[in-house]
Amino acid sequence: MSAQAGTGTYSPAAAAGDKRREKREELRRHLAEDANWPRADGRSFHDCRPAFMQTGPTTAASGSAYAEFGKTKVIVSVFGPRESKKAMLYSDVGRLNCNVSYTTFATPVRGQGADNKEYSSMLHKALEGAVMLHTFPKTTVDVFALVLESGGSDLPIIISCASLALADAGIMMYDLVTSVSVSCFGKNIIIDPTSDEEAWQDGSLVVAFMPARKEITQLTLTGEWSDGKITNAVELCMDACSKLGDILRDRLKDTATLTSE
Amino acid sequence: MVGLSEGEKHFIRGGIAQGIRTDGRRRLQFRALSVETGVIPQANGSARVRLGATEIIASVKAELGKPNILHPDKGKVSIFVDCSPTAEPTFEGRGSEELSTELSVALQRCLLGGKSGAGAAIDLSSLIIVEGKVCWDLYIDGLVVSSDGNLLDALAAAIKVALSNTGIPKVNVSLSAASDEEPEVDVSNEEFLQFDTSSVPVIVTLTKVGQHYIVDATSEEESQMSSAVSVSVNRNGQVCGLTKRGGAGLDPSVIFDMISVAKHVSQQFIAHLDSKISAAEAAAE
Numbered sequence: 001m002s003a004q005a006g007t008g009t010y011s012p013a014a015a016a017g018d019k020r021r022e023k024r025e026e027l028r029r030h031l032a033e034d035a036n037w038p039r040a041d042g043r044s045f046h047d048c049r050p051a052f053m054q055t056g057p058t059t060a061a062s063g064s065a066y067a068e069f070g071k072t073k074v075i076v077s078v079f080g081p082r083e084s085k086k087a088m089l090y091s092d093v094g095r096l097n098c099n100v101s102y103t104t105f106a107t108p109v110r111g112q113g114a115d116n117k118e119y120s121s122m123l124h125k126a127l128e129g130a131v132m133l134h135t136f137p138k139t140t141v142d143v144f145a146l147v148l149e150s151g152g153s154d155l156p157i158i159i160s161c162a163s164l165a166l167a168d169a170g171i172m173m174y175d176l177v178t179s180v181s182v183s184c185f186g187k188n189i190i191i192d193p194t195s196d197e198e199a200w201q202d203g204s205l206v207v208a209f210m211p212a213r214k215e216i217t218q219l220t221l222t223g224e225w226s227d228g229k230i231t232n233a234v235e236l237c238m239d240a241c242s243k244l245g246d247i248l249r250d251r252l253k254d255t256a257t258l259t260s261e
Numbered sequence: 262m263v264g265l266s267e268g269e270k271h272f273i274r275g276g277i278a279q280g281i282r283t284d285g286r287r288r289l290q291f292r293a294l295s296v297e298t299g300v301i302p303q304a305n306g307s308a309r310v311r312l313g314a315t316e317i318i319a320s321v322k323a324e325l326g327k328p329n330i331l332h333p334d335k336g337k338v339s340i341f342v343d344c345s346p347t348a349e350p351t352f353e354g355r356g357s358e359e360l361s362t363e364l365s366v367a368l369q370r371c372l373l374g375g376k377s378g379a380g381a382a383i384d385l386s387s388l389i390i391v392e393g394k395v396c397w398d399l400y401i402d403g404l405v406v407s408s409d410g411n412l413l414d415a416l417a418a419a420i421k422v423a424l425s426n427t428g429i430p431k432v433n434v435s436l437s438a439a440s441d442e443e444p445e446v447d448v449s450n451e452e453f454l455q456f457d458t459s460s461v462p463v464i465v466t467l468t469k470v471g472q473h474y475i476v477d478a479t480s481e482e483e484s485q486m487s488s489a490v491s492v493s494v495n496r497n498g499q500v501c502g503l504t505k506r507g508g509a510g511l512d513p514s515v516i517f518d519m520i521s522v523a524k525h526v527s528q529q530f531i532a533h534l535d536s537k538i539s540a541a542e543a544a545a546e
Contacts, residue, residue, distance in 0.1 A: 118366040121359060128508035129488075203374070215510030219490075221503035222370045230500060230520065234513060 028200045032186025040196060041070065048180070048192040048240055051247055053161065055168040055255045063169025067161035070194060071151025076162045078169040081139035094136035098124040098143045100158055106150045113147060119155055126159045126179060126208035126218035132172040141171055152194035156181045159208050159218075164248050168255065175210035177217055178244040180237045184223055189233050191240060205230070207237035211245030214238075265484060273485050277470045282482070284313075289526055291477040294418070296537040298426040299545050306427025306456070308541075310419035312477065314409035319402065319419035321427045325446060326398035328389065336388020336396035340368050341403070342416060348408040360412075367413055368403070368420065371464055371493035371502030382461040382495070383424070390432055395446055397429060410480040413491050413504075417464035418534055424461055425538055428453030462495040462502070463530050465523040469511075474519060476526055490516060492523035496531060500524065 030037040038044065049070035058064040061077035068074075084095060100120045102113020123145065131141070143166065145158045156179035163177040183193040183201035190197060198204065203223020209216055216238075221230070265273075276282050286292070292313030301307035304320040311317075328335060342364040344357035352360075374381030388397040401423070403416045431452035435445045468478040468489040475482065483489075488507030495501055500520060505511070 118362055121363055125506065125508065129510045210510055213510060214512070216505075216513055216516060217508070217510045219503060219505045219516060220370065221500065223374050224495070224499045224501045226499060227521070227524075231517060234516070238513065 028185065031188060031190065031197070031200075032202070034188075039190070039194075041194065045188055045190050046236065048244075049194075051244065053164060053247060053251050055164060055251060061165075061169070063165050063167070063171070065161045065165035065168055067157050067164070069151075069153065069157050069192070071149055072154060072157050073148040073151075074145060074154070074157050074161045075148060076143065076145045076158065076165040078141060078143050078162075078165045078171065080141040080169075081136035081171070082142075084138060084140045088140075090138065092137045093133040094131075094138075095140040096124060096128055096131055096133065096143065097140050098127065098145070098162070100145045100147070102147045102150065106147045113150055116154070119158065122155060122218065122220070123158055123162060127162060127166070127177055129215075129217040130163065130173050130175055130177045130210055131166065132174060135172040141166075141169075150195060152196070152198050153181050153192050155179070156192075156206055156208070160244060160248065164251065167248075167252055175212045175215075176245055176248050177208050177210055178241040178248060179206060179208040179218070180240040180244065181206040182233050182237060184225065184229070184233070189229070189236060191236060205233045205237065207234055207241060209238050209241035209245075211242045265481060269481075270485060273482060274471055277473055277475055277482070277485075280473075282475065284479070286477075288473060288475045289522070291530065291533075292479075294533065294537060296422055296534070296541045298422060298538070298541045305429065306423045306425075308419050308422035308426055310415055310422060312411060312415045312418070313479065314407060315411055315415045316405075316407040317412075317415045317419040318404045318406055319416070319423040320404075321420075321423045322400045322402075323397045323427070323429050324400065325390075325448070326396055328393060328396040332385075333393035334389055335385035336399065338373060338383050338385065338388075338399040338401065340365050340372065340401045340420075342368065342405070343402065344405040344408070344412075348405050352405075352408075364403070364413060364416060367464075367491060367502075367504045368416060370504065371417065371462060371491075372420070374501065382501070384457065384460075387457070388429075390446065391434055395434070408480065410483045411466060411477045414464050414466050414477065417462070417493065418530075421458060421461045421463060421534065422538055422541070424456055425458040426542070427456045429456060430454075460495050462493040463527055463534065464491050464493045464502070465527045465530060466491040467519045467523055469507075469515075469519075474522070490519045490523070492520055492527070494524050494527035494531075498524055498528065 052068040054066045057066040058077050061079055063078040066075050098120050100123055104111050106113045143162050159179035182205050183190045183197055184203035205221045208218035280288055295311040297309040300309045301320050305323045306321040309318050342361045344352040344361050346353040372382040431449040433447040466489055467474040468486045470485050486507055487509040491504045493502035
């Protein structure tokens with residue numbers, strides 16, 4: 001920056017970017033080294049954001065769910081089971097078709113959500129083990145997820161919301177699937193990260209879990225992890241997943257009592 | 262698509278349960294590995310790796326580019342995987358798209374580390390030439406020439422070999438007086454810098470068939486799997502990436518067990534691959 005001052009050029013954008021970076025670096029240092037530094041939204045390291053979930057936001061779908069975790073807002077619609085496309089080969093088990101899309105205004109920079117094109121297949125992998133595909137042969141169930149606002153931990157929230165929507169649609173499942181992610185900063189593990197935290201993480205781990213069967217349907221990990229840390233992180237995630245499962249169950253019971261009244 | 266009769270399926274599953282597989286291997290034994298380096302002259306580094314009947318060509322190309330505004334002190338690495346229809350007719354057109362994306366995402370996850378750059382196999386800051394102005398863009402391409410299972414492990418091995426074969430040209434930067442001008446970069450044709458590949462991990466995929474898990478599954482064996490866990494491990498025995506495939510849920514204790522088995526197997530595989538690399542380099546000279 002000193003060279004720039006010498007030549008008399010003036011670029012506020014670069015300077016502001018630098019300052020922002022310094023601030024983030026400082027925050028990162030705190031997250032990595034301190035035992036319990038309060039996070040930007042006031043949570044402690046092992047606190048999840050308050051979860052708001054609701055079934056039935058869209059009426060045209062067989063089942064739907066809306067989830068809001070902090071800034072992240074997701075809506076999932078489930079259609080079917082309906083006849084598979086003619087071009088599809090005969091199959092004596094049903095098909096699960098998953099699609100995740102982002103609204104163009106979901107991210108701070110317009111249209112950035114398109115980067116996450118692997119989310120559709122990851123959602124499919126997280127759910128397929130829980131859905132009783134043999135109960136709807138020759139047909140397809142479509143799961144469409146739309147991220148209205150991306151505020152971090154998008155994929156886990158999509159997975160949890162999709163399993164609530166599937167249950168709302170009356171699709172037979174072995175169990176609900178809930179999912180939670182953690183970020184790793186230095187020696188600390190932070191649960192349910194926001195997008196700011198995700199942008200500076202050293203590593204991340206996503207667990208999709210069936211709370212009643214106590215089985216992991218999907219597990220992805222990035223960054224460098226030691227053995228003990230993986231065990232801790234997975235156990236932390238499973239614990240949070242079980243609690244989230246209770247919330248999902250309560251929402252489903254609420255809907256059931258409302259309709260029966 | 263693998264078409265197997267009931268008898269064949271039973272034979273494969275039974276063999277794995279008894280610890281002897283259809284090709285005579287034990288459960289945690291790899292197929293024969295063959296390594297060739299420098300197969301693509303116009304790339305900065307390349308390799309051909311064969312693992313049984315699975316064949317992969319990996320190439321590394323370095324181009325001059327501009328660093329990302331958010332990371333002015335880092336170069337860029339992109340990984341692409343292409344599944345050729347020569348390997349399997351279903352890969353034609355858009356048929357391989359899903360598999361290609363899945364493989365490239367898994368490789369990115371294992372090789373590029375966390376968002377902050379911690380645990381990355383490739384040190385991105387070593388790719389910078391002038392901070393904020395010029396950096397190397399590394400393009401890593403994997404091509405599946407022939408496919409007989411265990412593509413991810415073979416791809417990761419091929420990329421590791423290709424990176425160890427990669428020479429990045431030495432550059433001389435003539436800094437002009439005004440710093441806002443584009444610096445002049447002179448790329449040397451003769452001097453190359455060797456790439457540090459000591460932290461590039463290998464991937465070991467454990468495929469669960471019945472109650473047991475096997476390494477290096479063929480496509481027949483893969484068709485019988487309930488789930489598979491791919492663990493990427495570096496030389497220090499640190500896990501630096503993990504992906505699960507297959508729908509069936511797994512008990513957490515099984516996953517932890519798989520991770521520790523994968524770590525054990527990977528150390529042998531790294532040593533084996535290293536000796537193959539040095540043999541291939543010696544043969545090329």
